[in-house]
Amino acid sequence: MPSPLRIVLAEDSVLLREGLTGLLGRFGHEVVAAVGDAAAMQGAVAEHDPDVVVTDVRMPPGFRDEGLRAAVALRAERPALPVLVLSQYVQRAYAAELLESGDGTGVGYLLKDRIGQVEEFLDALTRVAAGGTVVDPEVVRQLLRRHRDPLAALTPREREVLGLVAEGHSNGAIARRLTVTEAAVGKHIGNILGKLDLPPADDTHRRVLAVLAFLRA
Amino acid sequence: MDPRTPWQALTRGDYLRGGWPWRSAGYLASGALVGATVLALLLVLAAFSLLLVGVPLLLLTGVALGGVERRRLRLVDADPAADPHRIPDAPGLTAWLRVRVREQATWRELAYALLHGLVLWPLELLAVAVALGAPLALLATPLLLALDGHEVRVLKGPLLASYPAAFAAAVCGLLLLPALLYPLGALAGARAALTRLLLAPRDTELRLRIGEVTRSRARLVAAFEAERRRIERDLHDGAQQRLVALTMTLGLARLDAPPGPLADQLARAHDEAGRVLTELRELIHGIHPQVLTDFGLGAALTDAADRSAVPVDTGIDLPRLPPPVESAAYFAACEALANVGKHSGAARARLTARHADGLLRMEVEDDGRGGADPAAATAGRGGTPGGTGLTGLADRIAVLDGRLTIISPNGGPTVLRVEIPCQALCG
Numbered sequence: 305m306p307s308p309l310r311i312v313l314a315e316d317s318v319l320l321r322e323g324l325t326g327l328l329g330r331f332g333h334e335v336v337a338a339v340g341d342a343a344a345m346q347g348a349v350a351e352h353d354p355d356v357v358v359t360d361v362r363m364p365p366g367f368r369d370e371g372l373r374a375a376v377a378l379r380a381e382r383p384a385l386p387v388l389v390l391s392q393y394v395q396r397a398y399a400a401e402l403l404e405s406g407d408g409t410g411v412g413y414l415l416k417d418r419i420g421q422v423e424e425f426l427d428a429l430t431r432v433a434a435g436g437t438v439v440d441p442e443v444v445r446q447l448l449r450r451h452r453d454p455l456a457a458l459t460p461r462e463r464e465v466l467g468l469v470a471e472g473h474s475n476g477a478i479a480r481r482l483t484v485t486e487a488a489v490g491k492h493i494g495n496i497l498g499k500l501d502l503p504p505a506d507d508t509h510r511r512v513l514a515v516l517a518f519l520r521a
Numbered sequence: 522m523d524p525r526t527p528w529q530a531l532t533r534g535d536y537l538r539g540g541w542p543w544r545s546a547g548y549l550a551s552g553a554l555v556g557a558t559v560l561a562l563l564l565v566l567a568a569f570s571l572l573l574v575g576v577p578l579l580l581l582t583g584v585a586l587g588g589v590e591r592r593r594l595r596l597v598d599a600d601p602a603a604d605p606h607r608i609p610d611a612p613g614l615t616a617w618l619r620v621r622v623r624e625q626a627t628w629r630e631l632a633y634a635l636l637h638g639l640v641l642w643p644l645e646l647l648a649v650a651v652a653l654g655a656p657l658a659l660l661a662t663p664l665l666l667a668l669d670g671h672e673v674r675v676l677k678g679p680l681l682a683s684y685p686a687a688f689a690a691a692v693c694g695l696l697l698l699p700a701l702l703y704p705l706g707a708l709a710g711a712r713a714a715l716t717r718l719l720l721a722p723r724d725t726e727l728r729l730r731i732g733e734v735t736r737s738r739a740r741l742v743a744a745f746e747a748e749r750r751r752i753e754r755d756l757h758d759g760a761q762q763r764l765v766a767l768t769m770t771l772g773l774a775r776l777d778a779p780p781g782p783l784a785d786q787l788a789r790a791h792d793e794a795g796r797v798l799t800e801l802r803e804l805i806h807g808i809h810p811q812v813l814t815d816f817g818l819g820a821a822l823t824d825a826a827d828r829s830a831v832p833v834d835t836g837i838d839l840p841r842l843p844p845p846v847e848s849a850a851y852f853a854a855c856e857a858l859a860n861v862g863k864h865s866g867a868a869r870a871r872l873t874a875r876h877a878d879g880l881l882r883m884e885v886e887d888d889g890r891g892g893a894d895p896a897a898a899t900a901g902r903g904g905t906p907g908g909t910g911l912t913g914l915a916d917r918i919a920v921l922d923g924r925l926t927i928i929s930p931n932g933g934p935t936v937l938r939v940e941i942p943c944q945a946l947c948g
Contacts (some may be wrong), residue, residue: 312800317762323769330773362811367754369815390759392802395812396827397820416761419769420791422776450827 306430312352313338314345314359314371315390318447324358324419331426340364342374349378349385356433358387361398373399379405386410390419394446400519408512412438412472417461431472437512438472439519448517455521457499465492470515525599527710527933528556531703541597542702546653548596549645552712555593556642558588563638572654579620583631584621587720590633594720597713598779605629605722623794626726633719641712646707652701659694662687696947720721737921745849753809761801768794810851818847818874822883825855826872830862831887842881850874850883850939853925857885857937865889865935876945881923891933 311328313335315321316482326334331472337348341364357378359371375387383406391398391413399413412432418425418440428438444467461482468478475493479486497510500517530541531637548712559582566579584606591602606627609616621627657678663684665673672682681687722730771791778784813821826833841847854872861870869887874883915925922939 317758319764319766320762320769323766327773362757368811372815392757393806393811394802395810395816395820395824397812397816397824401816415802416765417795417802418767419765420772420795420798421553421771422769446827451830 307333307453308332309355309429309433310352311335311355312344312345313346314340314357314363316340316363316375318358320360320416320419327419327422328379343372345369345371345374346378349382356383356388356429358388358390358429358485359391361391372401376401376405381413382513383407384410386412386433386435388412388414388438389430390414390416391440392416394440394442396443396447396519399443399481400516403437403439403512403516403519407509408437408516409508410437411444412436413440414438415440415442417442428472435508436472437470437515439470439515441471444470447521448490450521455500455518462492462496462499464515465489466496466518469493469496469511472516524569526707526713527597531710536706537699537702542706544597545702546649546708548593548709549649549705549712550760551593551596551636553642553646553649553921555586556571556637556645558636559634560642569619580618580621580627580709581633583634584627586634586637587626589714590637591720594713594716597709598717602717603730605720605726607729611724621922624726626720626722629660633716641874643926645708645712648705648734651874652705652874653698655939656694656698656701659690662690662698668750687847735920742920743845746845749809753805753811756801756805756808760796761805761849764794764798764801769799778811782897808939813847813851814844817841818850821847822854822872822874825851825858829858829870831858831867831869831870833858833872836871836875839874839876839881842876842943846881846923846941848922849914849921850881850922850941851936853918853939854883854910856883860891860910860937861887861935863887865891867933867935877941879942879944881939881941881943885937887933887934887935888930891929891935892931893927893929893935 311333313321313324313328315324315487318340321338323342325338328335334356336352338451339345339348344449345359346359348354357375359375361369361373363372372389372391375389378385379387385404387405389398389402389412392415394415394479402411402413405411410432412428414425414428418428432438447470448463448467458466464482465478468481473481475486475489479489482489486512493514497514500514501519502510502513523537524533524541527545530536530539536542562582563579566582570576570579574722588604591604594602606624607620607883609620615913653884655676661899662673662675662681666681666684666687673687674680681690768791771787771794775784775787775791778787810821810824812824817839818841819837822837823835825948826835842850856872858872861867865887867887867894870885870887872883874881876882911925911927918925918941921941921943924937926938926940927935928938929935
């Protein structure tokens with residue numbers, strides 16, 4: 305059981321707001337504020353200083369991408385604040401925008417469908433709160449279906465590994481999933497970073513850069 | 522080639538055998554009837570116009586008469602005269618009056634009403650009376666003599682008292698009738714030409730009409746777009762949110778259910794709800810892709826390329842463009858990519874989009890077998906590659922003064938090009 309999180313939740317649909325509050329509460333997390341629009345979310349964050357913010361993309365007043373914009377603005381103010389964005393869109397542009405805010409750690413872009421897979425959802429939330437980078441498997445799947453450079457240089461196995469990195473899994477988890485050694489996963493990631501021509505940096509940052517390259521390709 | 526007017530009919534040998542003489546006579550006679558009515562109306566309105574209320578009614582008379590006369594013209598003219606008036610932008614009498622008062626055609630119609638009501642119709646009546654009445658009166662001489670028994674006066678002129686003389690008059694009538702039908706036809710032709718000159722639309726008015734049609738088409742497209750957005754938002758705010766809540770409830774129930782048949786059924790229901798959610802998401806995206814609104818054409822095209830069944834290379838570099846342009850170009854690209862997947866047999870496609878010098882240029886090229894029929898694509902005869910789907914798109918692009926071109930030789934490659942003039946939005 306991961307440690308309980310203090311959460312600010314922004315979602316304009318009352319039905320989902322109540323549902324999510326109930327679900328998170330049931331697994332020991334505390335929703336310190338549940339609000340219905342982006343401006344209220346920024347106020348609640350300032351007031352409660354939560355461990356993680358969970359927000360919808362589309363909220364009043366304009367019902368466009370106010371939630372995403374507010375999340376990006378929050379990250380600019382507080383780069384260390386973890387933010388999980390819930391969305392109805394399988395479009396990488398949203399995820400890329402989010403990952404480019406701050407240093408790309410402690411952010412997640414999940415489809416709302418994922419809430420129904422309760423354990424997966426809570427797992428992603430925990431990883432984001434711990435500073436991980438999570439992109440929804442469905443978005444990753446769509447990206448892996450492409451046959452385009454600059455990812456063309458990657459082998460199928462490397463693409464698979466990159467997809468799992470994007471979904472936010474650790475090297476250990478990826479190794480278990482692909483039934484290879486953790487060292488082999490590390491080697492794959494090294495090759496991927498080399499092929500994507502990414503500058504040397506610490507491991508976390510390079511992983512984020514790889515995911516970004518993946519989203520932007 | 523049948524004659525289309527009395528004048529054309531007059532030049533042919535069979536003028537008398539056809540219907541033209543009688544059509545001409547009918548036209549002139551009905552003109553006299555209409556004219557008498559107009560005269561009566563004008564007299565009444567002249568009395569009223571002292572009270573100012575007659576002035577709009579006078580205009581109304583002119584406009585109404587114009588409509589009647591353009592219809593009546595069909596008697597002697599095979600080409601219909603179009604309505605020269607504009608359609609008012611708003612409903613209601615005031616809007617109608619405001620538009621009509623500003624139109625030259627309205628005043629031409631009023632002039633026509635005065636001319637016809639005060640001058641022309643008595644002349645027409647006279648012409649018909651002379652051309653048909655005189656020969657018929659001569660023809661009837663023997664009959665009238667028989668009825669009278671003593672004598673008969675021909676055309677207010679000489680008195681005839683014998684049958685030979687009466688029959689001679691009848692023969693004169695028989696000869697006179699065709700001779701007079703020729704000038705009658707000529708007069709009807711002249712009269713029709715005058716009507717056309719005053720009441721048919723002029724070139725400038727036709728140009729205005731075309732501009733109006735273009736504008737109304739643009740309004741239709743905009744209304745269609747707005748409707749798409751509304752449907753998208755209703756689905757997003759309603760069904761989609763409820764379904765998410767439902768899958769969440771089912772997910773929680775699965776965690777609570779002890780292993781067994783109930784848990785299995787819950788799992789099935791949960792998976793099914795998940796599939797419905799995926800389908801609904803795709804459906805909503807097809808109706809109106811929100812990424813187009815939030816991130817613009819570039820991101821939306823990249824996304825469309827991601828989704829394509831055939832691998833697509835992209836070269837996209839675009840600023841934000843006006844929403845109608847982004848929308849039309851996006852749906853054209855989607856349609857083109859769908860056609861590549863369905864018809865072309867291509868292994869790869871390439872999608873490029875650039876904006877330079879106030880022009881958006883987008884191309885979708887594939888290495889398939891070609892043979893897509895641009896005529897079918899623009900004329901909308903279905904069943905051929907690039908068929909009906911592109912017709913609507915060509916229309917939408919045309920509304921924006923853009924062009925959709927398809928180059929598809931047999932054996933390929935096929936290139937679909939969309940060019941729309943537009944300015945980039947700032948910011």
